[in-house]
Amino acid sequence: MASVYRTEDCQFTVDRDALIRRLGEALHGDNLLVDDEAMRPYECDGLSGYRQMPQVVAIPETVEEVRQVLRICSEMNIPVVARGSGTSLSAGALPHPQGVLLSLARFNRILEVDHERRIATLQPGVRNLAISEAAAPYGLYYAPDPSSQIACSIGGNVAENAGGVHCLKYGLTVHNVLEVTMITMDGELVTIGSEALDSPGFDLLAAITGSEGMLGVIVEIKVKLLPNPPTKDVLLAAFKDVETAGNAVAGIIAAGIIPGGLEMMDGPAIQAAEDFVHAGYPTEAAAILICELDGSADDVEAQREHVCRLLEEFGSEDIRVAQNDDEKARFWAGRKAAFPAVGRISPDYYCIDGTIPRRQLAYVLQEMQKLSDDYGLRVVNVFHAGDGNLHPLVLYDGNVPGEFERTEELGGKILELCIAVGGTVTGEHGVGMEKINQMCVQFQTPDLDQFRALKNAFDPQGLLNPGKAIPTLNRCAEFGAMHVHHGELPHPDIPRF
Amino acid sequence: MASVYRTEDCQFTVDRDALIRRLGEALHGDNLLVDDEAMRPYECDGLSGYRQMPQVVAIPETVEEVRQVLRICSEMNIPVVARGSGTSLSAGALPHPQGVLLSLARFNRILEVDHERRIATLQPGVRNLAISEAAAPYGLYYAPDPSSQIACSIGGNVAENAGGVHCLKYGLTVHNVLEVTMITMDGELVTIGSEALDSPGFDLLAAITGSEGMLGVIVEIKVKLLPNPPTKDVLLAAFKDVETAGNAVAGIIAAGIIPGGLEMMDGPAIQAAEDFVHAGYPTEAAAILICELDGSADDVEAQREHVCRLLEEFGSEDIRVAQNDDEKARFWAGRKAAFPAVGRISPDYYCIDGTIPRRQLAYVLQEMQKLSDDYGLRVVNVFHAGDGNLHPLVLYDGNVPGEFERTEELGGKILELCIAVGGTVTGEHGVGMEKINQMCVQFQTPDLDQFRALKNAFDPQGLLNPGKAIPTLNRCAEFGAMHVHHGELPHPDIPRF
Incomplete structure (x- = not known):
């Protein structure tokens, strides 16, 4: 099991009985789970190597209930982790051991499909594919299509800035969202963005998109719909x-x-x-x-x-x-089945997500091969090549002691390689818990300070998804020390583009 | 002359001699202007109804000089207003009476045009049109084309999120910028955005774009280039x-x-x-x-x-x-000459910039006619109709005492009308000093609090362009009181869309 939260991320004092009593008063019916058995399905998300039980699971049904949960947690200084469908591949929805897991699953209504304005208004728990299904009668669709689109929620898509096969041309979630209504940690309802192109004041919509549940809890979303290409x-x-x-x-x-x-x-x-699928691909x-x-x-x-x-x-x-x-359909079938196909040839696989400049592709593949040899772990490569988004799949066997840990370490090295060639540690999966150490490599102290200042501007108590996405100074110091222990910064001599 | 800065925006203590001495040491040659005559061209921008002399004008030539100016001002607690070509129509570059006017005019080099990656790397003082000229040999161009594109700078375009005739299809500046490098008020160099679609950490590029010089001073910009349509x-x-x-x-x-x-x-x-131009338009x-x-x-x-x-x-x-x-060319000629054409039929005109949902166009035109009658001032209408961006031109005579003030007030009413129908107070000109009161109408207190928190995260001393874009609580209280004095909130009974 991977080490996850650091001690410094867990300095909260929880009176669990009082928390349960107060949340129970705020939520009605069966909207609060407190038993281990009932909470077990929430212990991990799509990155199941990381697991953590929360104190309680709250499943509010109304905006007012969400507001109450946040106000109570703010008053009691209790962390909150919001969760959509739990398909994150970076452990973005991993519960906090001292916190409330806040599921938006019951916010699953499509509020409006306006085909004239080509805008859909959605609750955050609406499944990605359901948007395109609702828009289909008008010849419209919602462009971002993560491979989990049958299950993943639009709220989670916004939180992680999800992508998909078509984001090269049509953009990530951030390029397709018009407006987000969210509740801040102190219970204020704030609407960010609009249907207009320009934003008066600061344009915070992009900052909210991909903010991984650290700035507020999303309760309503407006997205663009596009006409189906002929x-x-x-x-x-x-x-x-x-x-x-x-x-x-x-x-x-x-x-x-x-x-x-x-x-x-x-x-x-x-x-x-x-x-696996006999697509007729040229296997030579x-x-x-x-x-x-x-x-x-x-x-x-x-x-x-x-x-x-x-x-x-x-x-x-x-x-x-x-x-x-x-x-x-057959040409696509092999690509779309690549992940389960890899699942057939290895007991387990771990999907990495990084981005590089297109021209570095050959160099990165060659270096990845060296890393694969060093670690004795096979790496299979599938890319969104057009936008330089890599998805190396590391094959491992979770039953071999230490192999997941070595896989994780290799994943980290691959991300550092992406950074070294001028790329980034996220393409479409977010940072979450998975890539938080690599954020110390990606960014200098002033950049991280700026992120922390923004976080502080929205959530001064630091209660929303603590320990994720933006590393603490201590974490970076420790991770940096590890680097020094291993030698130099990775790849100092790579060709800069 | 319009009232501009409020007393509360001017609570700085300036030791001008010390400021001149320290800036003189940091800047070389003729990069510091201190005489009234030399500073006069900087007293206003494109909204010439507002005028204010700064303490000094600094015209640095290097990133290090910009950093020095900001560090000195930070240490001495002196406001800084950055300026590109000074074509802002919302007084975004209006100097602060107690501050340094920081001109980026000497940052006028195109650093790179990479036609393969279709990216131009620019200093902030590069003129908008010069980018497309430099890209033309490769069949590429830079899409946003504000009407001031011969003169306006890309740095100013980023600061104000400039638009143009083609932004309906190709987006505003925010949709065409990839990366911004800026210096924060405490002298740190920060790079925001990248060539990749996703941003690890918070995606602050959109928040920086259109931030009207309140978060940092931009020193380098990467923009997308598009292929010329065939x-x-x-x-x-x-x-x-x-x-x-x-x-x-x-x-x-x-x-x-x-x-x-x-x-x-x-x-x-x-x-x-x-x-004016005999374009063959149907005048009936x-x-x-x-x-x-x-x-x-x-x-x-x-x-x-x-x-x-x-x-x-x-x-x-x-x-x-x-x-x-x-x-x-002839069909376009009349549209492109509309502003100077109006200049021929009136001693002065004032260009308003607001955005409305397209379906409200007819209602807004009818209400604007009523306002025009009430104020006894003619309004001529030119729109970027596709994206609902209005540019009503109010005709007035600056030599008639009080007429500019009435024009300003009418402009404010038109903006409030835009808000009332679900629109916003900016389409592409920014808020600046011009529309700051209407920000109190556009936003609720929690939204404005959020903006202030972001501002504080970047510039805790509040030295970058103080008094612009984000109104203080006092200003809103006073402006709100004015509303109550006039009666109800404007247009409570308009049709909601």
Whole structure:
């Protein structure tokens, strides 16, 4: 089990009986869970290597109940961790041992779909896919599509700034949210953003999006809806090494083409996917690109010709254009099944999420291979290549003592490699508990001070999701010392771009 | 002359001799102006009704000099107002009477145009148009195009979140900036944002963009470059009343079409423009729409047909499609010359900037006419109709005693009308000094508290551009009292959307 909260994150004094009594008065019916058995499903989120039971689980039904929970916790100085569907892959919804786990699961209503303004108004517990389903009768959809979209909630999407396969062209959650209404730790209802392009005063919507539950608890969200593209084409191109595949990605973007999706898989990922879903992938290839082009029929045709020409110029000897909907679905099937496919060839796998400049792709893959050799752990690579978002999957066996810990350490090294080449430690999963040490590598002290000042401006008591996302000075000092112990800062001699 | 700073904004103690001595040591050559004559050009910005001399004008040449100026002012507790090209229309760069006016004019280098990554790296004093000029050899351009783009600086654009005719489709400055490096009031260099889509930690880039010089002084900016659209079409449609023109705008957007530009002019604006530039506008029309469609040739053709059909359905009896580049330029000429054209028919004019939901256009125009009658001041209307951004021009004569003050008051009423229908007090000009009272109407106390907390997190001494953008409690109390004196809150019975 990974070490999670630090002692300094757990300096709260909890009178559990009093907490239960006061929350019980504020919440009605079965909206408060206090028994271990009932709370067990909340002990972890999608990163199940990290587990922690909370003091209680509150499942409010109304905005007023949320406000009451926050006011009580503020008065009693008790931490609060908000949770949507619990699909976070960075342990963003991991409970605090001294805190209340606040589930927004009952805020699951779509309040309005306005097809003229192309805006959906949502409660935070609405599932991502349900938005597009509700918009479908109007020919509209909600663009960000995390792979957990059947289950994950829009509130969690906002908290973690979720992405998906199509965010290269259509943006992350932050680019698709118009307005967020949230309750601050002292119980004030604040609305941030609007339907207008400009914000009077400070534009805090982006700061709230991806703030990982540290600034407030979201109770209502307005998102943009987009018209379904009339046409989609899907291409598959095979490469004999990952470097040329990486160069082709950079070449497509440099040519001014922004595909709807531009994904890359390396040899082991291709093999695992092919064995699982029989998509017809070229298993002899060292890398494949899957490229989706969307828009008007003429546009897509022109782009397809251009992309095919580029892929050829960049050295692909096997370029396939899906001829019908079945084939389009098959080209995607392998990519979409890549994670479960990897699950078939290894007892466990750990999905890393980092971002690098596209041009560093080849170098990073080569360095990752070295790290994989050093740690004796296999790494399978699946990328949102177009936006440089890596998802290396580290294969391990949780039943072998110490292997999860080594996997975690390797994951950390991969993130530090991303930073070293000018990238970042998050692509779309957030920092949460998982990547908090790497935040010490990503940022200098003045940057972290600025983050802490912002946190303090919203939550001066430090009660919202403490111990996550923004590391303390002590943590960084300790983690930094660890670095010194291991030698120099990682990769001082990497080529800067 | 408008009253500007309040007494409470001017509680600093300045030892001017010591300030001049210390800044003189930090800046070399002629980088410090202290004589009235030399400082006179800095006494106002584009909103020349507001004037104020600073204590001194500093014109640093290096990042280190900017840092020194800020450190000295921090130590001496002296306000600092940063200025780009001084084209703000909301008095955002109005000097503080007890402060240093910090000009970034010498930071005028384009540091890099990377056409492969489609990113330009800029010093803040670079002129907006110079970016597109530098990108032109690569078929790229920078999208936001405020009407002052020949003169205005990218640093000022970021500070005010500037827009332009094309921001309906391509966004405001906030949607086109990737990274900002700034110096905080205590002299720390902080880089916010990155080329990656997601931000680890809090995403503060949007909060910095449009923060009106209140959080830090920007010293470097990275912006996105876009490929020039292959084709552009320009349409002009005349309407016999503004209401149907407004409905046509809403109809085009609701049909899923986002034109490159969608502008509206009312009868008086049409007449003034036609008299000035002889664009061939239908002077008998009550309103015209100018619609630019851009993209691939086929896309543009399909959209043109769709838009023409919609315009007809919504009641336009005169729809013209520009047949060649000359005619396209002519259709735009009247719109682009609208402000100077109005300058020909009135000794002075005052340009208001507010945003409303598109569907409220007709109601707002009707209410503005009433206000215009009440105040006995003519109002000419030019809009970025597609995004609901109004630019009413109030005609007045600055030589008639009290007329500027009445104009200002009418401007305030128009902004309050925007708020009342669910809009905001800024479209693209910022709040600055001009609209600070209306911020008290736009926001509730908890929202303003949140803004102040953010300001305090970045600038605890309150030295960066004090008295602008975020009103004090006292100001709001006083302005609120004024409202009560006048009666109820404005327009309690307007139709809510």
